[in-house]
Every structure is written in structure tokens, then in C-alpha cells.
Amino acid sequence: MATLTGFCFNTVDFTFKHRQIPTINHFKRPRNRYLTFPTDRPQLYLRNFDRFRCFSTNNGNDNGGEDNKTTTATSNDSTTATTEPPEVVEETQQKKVESPVSSRPPTPSSFGPAYSNFQVDSFKLMELLGPEKVDPADVKLIKDKLFGYSTFWVTKEEPFGDLGEGVLFIGNLRGNREEVFAKLQSQLVEATGDKYNLFMVEEPNSEGPDPRGGPRVSFGLLQKEVSEPGPTTLWQYVIALLLFLLTIGSSVELGIASQINRLPPEVVKYFTDPNAVEAPDMELLFPFVDSALPLAYGVLGVLLFHEVGHFLAAFPKKVKLSIPYFIPNITLGSFGAITQFKSILPDRSTQVDISLAGPFAGATLSFSMFVVGLLLSSNPDAAGDLVQVPSMLFQGSLLLGLISRATLGYAAMHAATVAIHPLMIAGWCGLTTTAFNMLPVGCLDGGRAVQGAFGKNALIGFGLSTYTLLGLGVLGGPLSLPWGLYVLLCQVQKPCLNDVTEVGTWRKGFVAVAIFLVVLTLLPVWDELAEELGIGLMTTINEPTQSKRQQKQQNDNPNTSSSSSFFQCAELLLPWLTPAELANVSLTSKTLNGIAKSITLRRISDVSRNLENLPIPCSNSADEELYPYFFYTSSQIASSQFHNRQSWGSASAAKPDPNGRVGEEWVGLGDGCECERCEDGEYCPCLRFDGLEGLVSECGPSCGCELECGNRLSQRGVSVMLKVVKDERKGWCLYSAQSISKGQFICEYAGELLTTKEARKRHQDYDKLTSSGGFSSALLVIREHLPSGKACLRLNIDATRIGNVARFINHSCDGGNLSTSLVRSSGSLLPRLAFLLPKTLKKMKSLLLAMAGSG
Numbered sequence: 001m002a003t004l005t006g007f008c009f010n011t012v013d014f015t016f017k018h019r020q021i022p023t024i025n026h027f028k029r030p031r032n033r034y035l036t037f038p039t040d041r042p043q044l045y046l047r048n049f050d051r052f053r054c055f056s057t058n059n060g061n062d063n064g065g066e067d068n069k070t071t072t073a074t075s076n077d078s079t080t081a082t083t084e085p086p087e088v089v090e091e092t093q094q095k096k097v098e099s100p101v102s103s104r105p106p107t108p109s110s111f112g113p114a115y116s117n118f119q120v121d122s123f124k125l126m127e128l129l130g131p132e133k134v135d136p137a138d139v140k141l142i143k144d145k146l147f148g149y150s151t152f153w154v155t156k157e158e159p160f161g162d163l164g165e166g167v168l169f170i171g172n173l174r175g176n177r178e179e180v181f182a183k184l185q186s187q188l189v190e191a192t193g194d195k196y197n198l199f200m201v202e203e204p205n206s207e208g209p210d211p212r213g214g215p216r217v218s219f220g221l222l223q224k225e226v227s228e229p230g231p232t233t234l235w236q237y238v239i240a241l242l243l244f245l246l247t248i249g250s251s252v253e254l255g256i257a258s259q260i261n262r263l264p265p266e267v268v269k270y271f272t273d274p275n276a277v278e279a280p281d282m283e284l285l286f287p288f289v290d291s292a293l294p295l296a297y298g299v300l301g302v303l304l305f306h307e308v309g310h311f312l313a314a315f316p317k318k319v320k321l322s323i324p325y326f327i328p329n330i331t332l333g334s335f336g337a338i339t340q341f342k343s344i345l346p347d348r349s350t351q352v353d354i355s356l357a358g359p360f361a362g363a364t365l366s367f368s369m370f371v372v373g374l375l376l377s378s379n380p381d382a383a384g385d386l387v388q389v390p391s392m393l394f395q396g397s398l399l400l401g402l403i404s405r406a407t408l409g410y411a412a413m414h415a416a417t418v419a420i421h422p423l424m425i426a427g428w429c430g431l432t433t434t435a436f437n438m439l440p441v442g443c444l445d446g447g448r449a450v451q452g453a454f455g456k457n458a459l460i461g462f463g464l465s466t467y468t469l470l471g472l473g474v475l476g477g478p479l480s481l482p483w484g485l486y487v488l489l490c491q492v493q494k495p496c497l498n499d500v501t502e503v504g505t506w507r508k509g510f511v512a513v514a515i516f517l518v519v520l521t522l523l524p525v526w527d528e529l530a531e532e533l534g535i536g537l538m539t540t541i542n543e544p545t546q547s548k549r550q551q552k553q554q555n556d557n558p559n560t561s562s563s564s565s566f567f568q569c570a571e572l573l574l575p576w577l578t579p580a581e582l583a584n585v586s587l588t589s590k591t592l593n594g595i596a597k598s599i600t601l602r603r604i605s606d607v608s609r610n611l612e613n614l615p616i617p618c619s620n621s622a623d624e625e626l627y628p629y630f631f632y633t634s635s636q637i638a639s640s641q642f643h644n645r646q647s648w649g650s651a652s653a654a655k656p657d658p659n660g661r662v663g664e665e666w667v668g669l670g671d672g673c674e675c676e677r678c679e680d681g682e683y684c685p686c687l688r689f690d691g692l693e694g695l696v697s698e699c700g701p702s703c704g705c706e707l708e709c710g711n712r713l714s715q716r717g718v719s720v721m722l723k724v725v726k727d728e729r730k731g732w733c734l735y736s737a738q739s740i741s742k743g744q745f746i747c748e749y750a751g752e753l754l755t756t757k758e759a760r761k762r763h764q765d766y767d768k769l770t771s772s773g774g775f776s777s778a779l780l781v782i783r784e785h786l787p788s789g790k791a792c793l794r795l796n797i798d799a800t801r802i803g804n805v806a807r808f809i810n811h812s813c814d815g816g817n818l819s820t821s822l823v824r825s826s827g828s829l830l831p832r833l834a835f836l837l838p839k840t841l842k843k844m845k846s847l848l849l850a851m852a853g854s855g
Contacts, residue, residue, distance in 0.1 A: 133165045134221055138192055142221065146187050147171070151180050152219065158204075166222035170203060173210060177217055181498060184219065197227045197344060201499045202455075217500050227494070229342050232322055240323045250328035251299040255292025257330075258387050258425050290843065291721070291738065298369055298426025299333035302362045302433065309361030310339055313354045319343050331479060332429045336437045347498040351452035352507050355445045356514065363434045370400070370427025374407050377420040380626050383604030384617035384723055384737075386419040394418070395530050396477050399520040400428060405533050410591075411571070411598030414534035415651035419605045435521040436476065438514055441466040446515065452496075453503050453511040462515075475522040575599055575650040579629050599649035603627050608634075608805065609648045612718040616805055617737075620726035628724065628732050631802040634717055636832060639752040639802070673826060674704040686711060686826040696834070700825035714823050714834045718747050723844075724808050731776055733846050734808035740841045746818065749780055749806040749833040751799030759796035766800070778807040782833055784822060795830060806835065812848035817841060820849070 139157070147154045153172045160166035173180060181200045188198050199220040206216040307324045314321050324337035339358075345351045376382040391413060394401040405413050412418055438446035440462035451459040469475040525535055574582060574595055586596035606615035609632045618627050631646045673686045686699045699711045707716065721737035740746075754762065759779065766777035778799040785792045799807035809818065819838045822831040835849070 134167050134196070134223060138196070139167055139221070141191060142188065142196075143169075145191050146184050148174075150174055151184060160199075160220040161222055161226065165226055166220055168201075168204075169219045169221070171218075173212065173217055176212075177210075177214070178498070178501060181219075185497075195224065197222050197224050197497065199227075199495055199497055199499060201495055214502075215500060220495075228344060229322075229340065232342075237323065240325050243326045243328065246328040247303070247326040247334045248296070248300065250330050251296035251333040252289065252292055253330055254299060254333045254425075254429065255295035255422070256288050258295055258389070258422060259288055259291060288721075288738065295422045295426050296333070298423060299429055302366050302369075302426070302430035303334055303337060305365045306358045306362035306434065306437075307337060307339065310354055310358040312361075313357030317346070317350045317354065319345060319350065319354060332433050334433060336433050341494075344494070345496040347496050347501055348452040349501075349503045349507065351496055352449050352503055352511065355448035355452065356510065359434050359438050359445050359514070362430060366427045366430030366434060368427070369423045370403075370431060373421040373424025373427055374404060377424055378408055378412075378601075380600065380604055381619065381621065382421060383419070383601060384619035384725075386421055386601075386605050386617065387425075388417040388419055388605070388615065389425070391415055391418045391535065394535050395525040397428075397432065397521050398523045398525050399517065400431065401525045401530075401535050402533070405535050409594045409598065410534040411594045412601065415598070417651075419601055431521060432479075435518045436479070438518045439466050439470075439475075439522075440515055446518065449511045449514070453508045455502075475519070477524050570595055571651065575647045576645050579626070598651075600626060602649040602651070607724055608632055608718070609646065612804075613716065614718055614721055616718065616722050616724060618724040618726075618732075622726045622728040625726065628808075630800075630807070632804060633750050633802055634804055635748065635750050636753050636797060636830065637750070637802065639754065639758075639798075673699060675699075675709075684711065696821045696823045698823055698825045700828050703826055713745050714748055714832065715825070718805065720744060720746060722746075722805055722847075724805065730810055732808050733810050734805055736841050736843055736845050736847065739843050740837055742837060742840045744837045746835040746837060746847065747804060747806050748823070748835070749797055749799065749804075751778065751780070751797045751803040751807070752801070753830070754796040754798055756794055756796060759798065762798060762800075778803055780833070782822070782831075784831060793831075795833075797833070809835070809847050809849050812850050814850075816848035816850045817845070818847055818849045 143154055146152075147169065151174055152169070153174060154169045155171040158168045158170060160168035177200065181198075185198055188196060199222070200217055201220055203216040203218040208216070210216045303326060311321060320342035322340040322342050324339045326337045327335035329335045345354075377386060394404050394413065408418065437444055438449075440446040440450040440459065442463065447459060447463065450462050466475070525533075529535075570592055574585060574592075577585065582596050582599065586593040604627050605617050607618050607627060608616045611632055611634050620626065632648075673684050675684050684699070686697055686703060696714075697711075698714065699705050699709055703709075705711070720740050723735045723737040725733055725735050727733050759781065763777075763779060766775070766779060769775040770777065780797045780799070782795040782797070783792045784795065817837070817839070818835045821834050821836060823834045824831045835847075841847075
């Protein structure tokens with residue numbers, strides 16, 4: 001006997017009970033079952049609950065005679081025989097809910113039959129909310145009109161698509177796959193119009209290849225509304241614009257970070273010292289924005305070239321692309337961009353061409369900038385534009401590090417810092433970003449190219465290997481983790497219309513070579529190779545500076561040990577030589593020539609011998625003189641304190657002393673203030689001379705405040721970017737390498753302090769040398785008139801042989817653009833002459849001063 005689920009409703013709860021339903025005699029169809037309700041409850045007609053469907057089985061009892069018998073419904077509390085009203089019977093006959101027949105007993109649900117009914121309705125609801133499926137009538141039409149003995153004989157059908165919204169026709173191919181596919185596509189348009197897309201894919205779970213060669217194929221059918229991407233929305237445009245603006249900011253930030261050796265000390269300390277709490281004035285970064293723009297332009301140019309390459313390759317193929325979503329990154333400027341296909345690709349060859357076009361365009365521009373920047377880095381004429389970067393950065397890429405080592409040489413690379421051109425940095429970042437995007441994984445350009453060239457199975461293998469190398473940090477170094485997380489978001493990839501026909505051999509070869517270059521670019525230089533080639537200074541804890549292999553070679557070959565020691569001594573001794581002596585030594589051997597060139601480049605990149613806060617490069621396009629040679633001091637100094645030699649161009653040059661200035665202790669006298677911070681508003685005794693015309697009072701070396709005190713402005717050294725340029729008529733001149741704001745301290749006039757007798761003697765000697773030509777003196781005499789007006793203090797400073805960059809300030813007859821002030825520091829006997837800027841000065845303007853005649 002069959003059983004049927006009954007429903008009982010009341011105003012309080014909703015319950016389910018199992019009842020035996022009587023069979024009504026006048027029903028002719030034995031397999032129909034209907035709902036009955038007890039007479040003591042409100043009668044609910046079936047038309048009010050059309051959404052609830054009931055199913056029953058006959059439990060294998062196909063007894064037609066018993067189905068026509070009258071049965072009674074029993075319950076736990078009462079037994080009542082009921083019959084449906086005529087109108088209900090009539091309505092149920094119209095509904096004709098036919099129960100399916102099964103040859104086996106039904107499997108009861110643990111929650112009862114009612115739960116199974118609701119579960120079925122849930123599946124129906126998911127089908128309604130999901131993507132629209134292929135119309136069964138269209139499937140039958142397509143099978144009848146498209147497939148057959150001459151094209152493709154269908155043996156079975158399976159779901160196709162991400163959610164099974166399509167139909168996959170599996171069977172046997174009856175001709176050339178390309179010809180059959182073209183014929184089926186044309187017949188599909190004739191039969192159904194522009195409603196469906198037909199895909200030719202590899203047969204899933206195929207037992208073997210096709211007898212005609214190649215894999216067995218199947219044909220998938222999807223509606224165009226489901227298979228093709230939707231249009232770009234307004235919010236997507238807004239997001240793309242915001243990401244592009246953030247990428248511009250990260251590119252500018254990269255340009256500023258590349259000039260870290262030129263940034264103000266308080267800014268560098270804030271960003272590098274984890275204990276720094278007080279933020280500096282960010283307006284100090286504004287002058288460096290102009291010099292950071294060329295590097296930012298280079299990074300953005302690579303990104304735009306990359307995307308233009310994609311669009312140029314997609315246009316002739318009639319493939320639509322979405323707007324690019326740039327991914328900002330402070331280390332490289334950008335991680336590239338996400339660009340989606342807005343139309344289905346016709347075949348795998350198109351997929352390979354479009355995927356490779358972007359990286360090829362970006363890599364071409366990046367490598368061009370890298371090579372040009374590399375050549376400029378070794379050109380002495382461009383030394384003024386070079387920036388110092390840690391040599392350890394060259395160990396981040398095996399390919400680029402070897403190219404840099406071969407071009408710059410051992411002496412330049414085997415140092416703590418390397419002077420390179422900003423174009424080289426832009427090219428390096430562009431090549432690294434392109435290499436990351438060409439990794440064979442997911443929907444990256446490399447993943448699409450590998451899938452198009454070698455198929456999905458090859459992409460899975462390449463992807464697992466790439467994830468492993470990224471996870472271990474073998475590829476990409478410190479950028480492997482953020483890039484790996486980004487790659488996880490780019491995994492969805494739809495097939496091409498013709499996803500079976502393989503690409504040509506040359507495309508496969510091009511993809512293989514590209515992946516090989518990607519690995520060489522992202523593979524870092526291991527320590528042993530870096531030490532062997534001299535890429536960076538390799539130091540290890542509790543080990544000597546020489547590797548064990550070098551020690552073994554030295555023990556086996558005493559000549560090798562002596563030669564190595566000789567060249568190590570040469571790197572220490574050659575910076576003490578004059579230009580003429582250095583040129584003579586460079587002619588003796590190839591190794592010494594390389595060391596001499598490296599020293600020359602360092603001298604050109606900073607005439608201050610690393611004794612100022614910022615490097616001061618020099619440039620000469622007038623003649624062959626590479627740099628002006630003189631001894632450098634950042635403050636006044638007695639001639640007896642200085643020796644006849646000064647190291648210049650060493651890889652381990654000394655940094656400026658943050659606690660004092662050269663020669664400060666020579667003039668120390670008296671006591672200073674005991675203020676902790678003189679700008680806190682309390683009276684400071686060091687300011688007692690403020691108000692006198694042309695005189696400034698500052699705290700001195702005997703004061704309790706530190707160098708960061710606001711009343712020590714002129715004691716911090718040069719804090720603006722300057723450049724020494726050779727002029728054909730004026731000789732070496734001092735120029736501004738940035739826009740300098742009004743009131744900014746430039747530098748002080750530093751040199752040898754002379755007595756008046758010695759100053760007059762030197763003045764006569766300089767006049768004789770000047771009359772013979774080719775000589776320019778830098779002897780400055782300062783007269784400080786006392787308030788009585790009856791006496792003056794004379795200060796003689798000679799920067800001809802020993803001085804600072806102030807010696808390059810030229811004379812002007814029209815007043816110049818600099819003003820002077822005498823600065824007295826507490827505890828110092830003699831004043832100092834400081835140069836200030838009375839008005840804003842633009843970049844690359846000569847610094848000029850109106851001077852009176854000397855006597």
C-alpha cells in the first residue's frame with residue numbers, strides 16, 4: 001500500500017504528521033494521490049497551496065485492483081473516514097499530479113518526508129536564481145540540425161559551465177576538427193540566431209587520443225548572456241581611476257625614496273628610525289618632488305606601454321578588453337594592472353598573442369631605459385645626476401645583476417653604495433614588474449600565455465611550481481609574499497571558442513624563452529656568486545672577510561694571496577692621490593684602472609667628500625676637467641690643523657659627525673645656555689645679540705641643547721641640494737639643484753683662518769698667479785665694525801686650497817641673489833659668515849653675491 005504525506009495547519013504552529021490516505025473509488029487513475037484533511041479542522045483547498053508539491057510511490061506494489069478499494073485514514077487520537085468535496089475532486093483532477101513510479105522502496109529522510117519536499121523546492125529556487133540554462137527545445141533542435149554522421153555523432157550529454165548552465169555534447173568526431181567546428185558555428189547561427197556560443201573543448205576524462213590525431217573533442221553550448229562578460233559599470237570606472245591616482249602617488253614616492261641620501265636628516269630619521277615619534281614637516285619633501293618626477297614618469301610609461309601593447313594586439317582580432325585596474329606598490333611603483341577580456345577569445349593563438357604583447361611592449365621600454373641608465377651611470381659627464389643606492393639591491397636579480405656587474409665593473413659594484421642614474425632604477429622596476437606579470441600562474445599574462453601555448457594541464461604544473469617557489473621566497477625575494485597573495489585573486493579563466501587547436505611551434509618557443517628570462521630576472525644572486533663577482537659587500541657574522549674558498553686558494557698559491565692583498569691595499573691608498581697621480585697609476589694595470597675609474601666617479605658624484613648631509617655633484621661640459629680638486633672642510637679651520645693629503649673617493653667614506661662640526665673645538669670658549677629646547681618660549685642667553693643689524697646669535701658647542709635645537713640652523717651643514725657646474729667663462733660655479741624657498745640657509749664660508757700678515761702675503765702671491773692666467777683665488781676678508789664705530793674685527797678666510805662649496809659662489813655686479821649674516825655661537829670666539837636666500841630661487845640658478853673690494 002502506498003503512503004502519502006499529509007499536512008495539518010492551525011493558527012499557532014506548523015506541524016507534519018503521517019497519515020494513511022484512503023483511496024477514493026471513483027478515481028480512475030490508480031497512481032494519483034491527493035491531500036485529505038480531518039473533518040474537525042478547517043478544510044484547505046489545494047489551489048491555495050500550489051507551491052507545495054507532494055510526491056508518492058507505490059512501494060513496488062503495482063496492484064491495480066487494490067488501488068480502487070476504499071481505505072480509511074487513521075490517526076493517533078481518532079479514526080475518521082472522509083471524502084473530498086466534489087469541487088475539490090474536480091480541481092485535483094485538473095491538476096493531475098502524477099506520482100513517479102520506482103522499482104525500489106523510497107529512502108526515508110531522517111527529518112521526514114516533508115523535509116524532502118522543501119529540499120526539492122530549495123533546489124528549484126536555486127535554479128531560478130542561478131544563470132539561465134539552455135532551453136531543452138533548443139538542445140533538441142541543435143542535435144537534430146547540427147550534429148550527425150558527417151560532423152559529430154553525439155553519444156551523451158553532460159552539464160557544461162561553472163554552474164552546469166550549459167550542455168556538453170560528447171561523442172565521436174566525423175571529420176577535421178577545424179572544418180567541423182567552423183561548419184557547426186555557421187549552422188548554429190542559422191538555427192538559433194545570435195543566442196548561443198559553441199565551444200570546442202577537450203573531452204573530459206577521455207580514455208585516449210582521437211584516432212585522427214590530437215585529443216578527443218567535445219562541444220559545449222552556452223547562452224551568450226551567460227558566457228560573455230558584462231559591460232563595464234560606472235563604479236568600475238571610479239575604482240579604476242582611484243587605483244590609477246594611487247599608482248601615480250606610489251610612483252612619485254619611489255622617486256623620492258631613490259634620493260634618500262639627499263633628503264633632510266630629520267625626514268630620513270623619521271622614516272628609518274623605529275623609535276622616531278615626532279613627524280617632521282612634510283613640506284621639506286616638496287623640493288624633492290620635481291627631481292622625483294622623471295623616475296615616476298619612467299614607471300608610469302612602462303605601465304602604459306604594457307597596456308597599449310595588449311590593446312594593439314587585441315584590436316585586429318576584434319577582442320574587447322576592459323579598462324586596466326592598476327595595482328600600486330611602494331617598492332616597485334606598481335605591480336602592474338588587471339585587464340579583463342570583455343569578449344570570448346576565438347582560439348588559443350589569439351590568447352597567446354594578446355597575453356605576450358603587453359609584457360613584450362613593457363619589457364622593451366624597460367630594458368631600453370635600463371641600458372641607457374646603465375651607460376649614463378658609467379659616464380663621468382652625467383655624474384651630477386646619479387643617485388646612491390645600496391649595492392645589495394643588485395643581488396635581487398641574477399640577470400640584471402650580472403648585466404650591471406659586467407658594465408660598471410668590480411670596483412663600482414664591490415662597495416656599500418653604487419652611484420646609478422634614475423633611468424636605470426625605472427628600467428629595473430619596469431623589468432621586475434613585467435617579470436612578475438609573466439609568471440605562469442592563474443590569469444596573469446604568463447598564465448594565459450602558457451595555457452594558450454601548452455594547455456590547461458601544463459598551466460596546472462607550472463602554477464604549482466610557481467606557488468612553491470613564491471612560498472619559499474626563491475623567486476621575487478621579499479616581494480614574493482604580497483605577490484603570491486595577489487595572484488590568488490586572479491584564477492578565473494574561461495576557455496576559448498576553439499580551445500583545442502594548438503598554436504605554432506614559434507609561439508611555444510617564444511613563451512618558453514620568456515618564462516626562462518622571467519626566472520633569471522626574479523631569481524636572486526646567491527651569496528657565493530655575489531662574493532665571487534663582487535656584487536655588494538658580503539659580510540657574515542663570526543667569519544673573516546674572505547671566504548673559505550679564497551683562503552684555500554691563498555694557502556695553495558702564495559702569489560694569489562699577495563696579489564689580492566695588494567689590490568685591497570690599492571683600494572685604500574688610491575683615494576689619497578691627486579688627479580694627476582691617480583691617472584698615472586691607472587695606466588699600470590687593468591685592475592688598478594678599474595679602481596681609479598670607480599674613485600673618479602665617486603669624486604664627481606660628491607665634491608664634499610661625504611662631509612655634508614647631502615652629496616654635491618659636479619658637472620662639466622666646457623672642457624675635459626672632470627672635477628675641481630681641493631681639500632674640503634665644512635667649517636673654519638686653522639691652517640696648522642690640516643695635512644697635505646685628504647682621502648676622496650673611497651667606498652667607505654666617513655659620514656658627517658652629527659654631534660659637532662669640523663674645527664668647532666678650535667674656537668671653543670666660555671659657557672653656553674642650559675636650555676633643553678631653546679625654542680620652547682623661555683629666554684635663552686644665547687640670543688642676547690639678536691636685534692643687531694647683520695648679526696645672528698646661536699647656541700654653541702658648550703650649550704646644553706642638542707644639534708636639533710632650533711637655534712642651531714647654520715650648524716647643521718648644507719641642507720639643500722646644490723650642484724657645481726663648470727662655465728666656459730666663469731669657471732666652476734655653484735648652482736641650485738632644487739627650488740629653494742625664501743630665507744633658507746645655504747652654507748657658511750669655510751676655509752683656513754689666517755692672520756692679517758699671512759693673508760696679505762697670500763694675496764700678493766695669488767695676484768701673481770692670476771696674472772699668468774688659469775688661477776682663481778678664494779680669499780675672503782670680513783670686517784665686523786664694533787658698535788662704537790672706532791674699531792673693527794677683521795676675519796681672514798682662505799678657501800683656495802681648503803674650503804667648502806662656498807668657494808664656488810661667484811661675484812655679481814647687480815647685487816646677486818644671496819645675503820650674508822655674521823653668526824656668533826655661544827662659546828666661540830670668532831663669528832662665522834652664513835649665506836642666506838632673501839627670495840625664492842628656482843632650480844639650476846647660479847648662486848651670486850655682491851662683494852666689496854679687499855684690502
